[in-house]
Amino acid sequence: MGNRVAREDYEWVYTDQPHADRRKEILAKYPEIKSLMGPDPRLKWIVCMMVVIQFLAFYLVKDLDWKWVLFWTYAFGSCINHSMTLAIHEISHNTAFGNNKAMWNRYFAMFANLPIGLPYSASFKRYHLDHHRYLGGDGVDVDIPTDFEGWFFCTPFRKFIWIILQPLFYAIRPLCINPKPITQLEVTNVAVQLTFNFLLYWLWGGKPVVYMMAGSLLGMGLHPISGHFIAEHYMFLKGHETYSYYGSLNLLTFNVGYHNEHHDFPSIPGCRLPMVKKIAAEYYDDLPQYSSWVKVLYDFIMEETLSPYSRVKRKLTGDVKQE
Numbered sequence: 001m002g003n004r005v006a007r008e009d010y011e012w013v014y015t016d017q018p019h020a021d022r023r024k025e026i027l028a029k030y031p032e033i034k035s036l037m038g039p040d041p042r043l044k045w046i047v048c049m050m051v052v053i054q055f056l057a058f059y060l061v062k063d064l065d066w067k068w069v070l071f072w073t074y075a076f077g078s079c080i081n082h083s084m085t086l087a088i089h090e091i092s093h094n095t096a097f098g099n100n101k102a103m104w105n106r107y108f109a110m111f112a113n114l115p116i117g118l119p120y121s122a123s124f125k126r127y128h129l130d131h132h133r134y135l136g137g138d139g140v141d142v143d144i145p146t147d148f149e150g151w152f153f154c155t156p157f158r159k160f161i162w163i164i165l166q167p168l169f170y171a172i173r174p175l176c177i178n179p180k181p182i183t184q185l186e187v188t189n190v191a192v193q194l195t196f197n198f199l200l201y202w203l204w205g206g207k208p209v210v211y212m213m214a215g216s217l218l219g220m221g222l223h224p225i226s227g228h229f230i231a232e233h234y235m236f237l238k239g240h241e242t243y244s245y246y247g248s249l250n251l252l253t254f255n256v257g258y259h260n261e262h263h264d265f266p267s268i269p270g271c272r273l274p275m276v277k278k279i280a281a282e283y284y285d286d287l288p289q290y291s292s293w294v295k296v297l298y299d300f301i302m303e304e305t306l307s308p309y310s311r312v313k314r315k316l317t318g319d320v321k322q323e
Contacts, residue, residue: 007305010150010313011235017135017314019242019263026264026280033265033279039098040090040269047087047096047112054080054115058200058208069207070214074223077215079252081116082225085216086253088112092125095269110189117212119193120171122185127174130322132266135233136241137316142174143233150309159301160222162308166229167220180322225249227293230300232259234310237288241312244277245290260287 027033057077061069088109090096097104109121127142134140149169153162162169174180201209220226231245245257255270256262261277261284268276277284290296300306 007150007307007309010144010309010311011238013136013312013314015314017241017263019135019260022283023264026283030279033268033276036272036275037265037267038095038269040095040271042271043087043090043096043269044108047084047091047108050080050084050087051112051115054084054212058115058204058211061211062204062207064207066207069211073211073215074218077211078219078223079225081212081216082219082223083252083254084112084116085220086256088121088124089128089256090254090270091121092128093266093269095267106185110192113189113193114196115212116216117193117197117209118167118171118216119190122183122189123174126180126183126322127178130178132263134316134320134322135263136312136314137320138313140178140316140320140322142177144177144311144313145169145308146173146176150307153308156301159307163226163230163297163301164221166226167217170220178322222297224294224297225253227296228253228256228259231257231290231293231296233312234300234306235312236296236299236306236310240288243288243290244284245293245296247291247293249293257290257293260284 054077057072057080061072064072091105091109091112094102094105096108106122106125109125113119113121130137131141131143136144138144146169149162153159197209197212200212220229228245228249231243233241233243235241236243242260242263244260247257250257255273258270258273258277261268261273262270265273265276
């Protein structure tokens with residue numbers, strides 16, 4: 001089972017998050033970075049292509065033996081579906097159609113949500129913007145694990161189980177930490193998704209539905225791409241709360257690995273974040289960074305000093321304006 005980790009609480013700090021100050025400093029020195037802000041005209045076509053690929057996969061798996069359904073679910077479907085969740089992450093920043101067409105982005109995110117099977121795009125938008133605005137904010141940032149997670153998942157074996165169950169905790173954590181009233185967009189998201197799931201089952205049977213749902217759950221659990229959940233903000237080095245990853249999996253994840261750059265400039269689409277790093281290299285080259293999400297997962301499980309408690313947390317003061 002392994003030894004318990006040493007941490008018994010979060011890393012509480014009494015300073016503001018570093019991204020706002022660094023953004024101001026970089027823009028003062030490199031004002032040309034402002035030209036990188038705005039929508040990515042390719043994003044909507046890439047998302048449409050991914051949705052079509054998954055629709056084709058739904059058709060192809062309907063006649064396969066179950067062993068091959070499960071194989072392709074993990075080998076292919078989980079990768080596409082996790083990538084699609086990161087497309088929704090991009091769309092939540094209005095990078096598909098721009099800020100002037102905010103509702104177009106919301107409904108396009110529901111379209112991107114279809115092959116994932118779990119209706120979450122509308123809720124994700126609300127909570128994710130809070131995560132950017134109030135990074136590590138106690139009672140607001142639902143990316144921070146609950147006290148129960150930090151207390152219970154405290155051995156290598158339990159941390160291994162925790163990583164497998166990441167989709168579950170990401171789903172229930174907002175209800176425990178920062179529940180919000182249900183909006184009409186969230187109701188629409190659920191209705192559209194359940195209708196699609198029913199039609200998929202009615203047309204092609206249960207195998208495509210299993211491929212879809214299991215692919216999402218497996219892809220966000222024990223999977224190489226899911227290493228980004230841990231890599232982004234878990235405190236592997238004291239004093240650092242955001243980390244970037246510059247490996248090849250960025251090609252599948254809309255450059256979400258450029259996470260310091262993303263938090264510094266959330267209005268810049270993922271395809272242009274490497275340009276931010278290139279322009280302002282002196283601000284990023286010396287920050288702690290990763291080259292392997294698989295190694296991040298392994299180190300998190302095996303290192304006794306790391307646990308769900310390994311997050312920077314801060315008490316918020318003043319007027320907190322949530323989505």
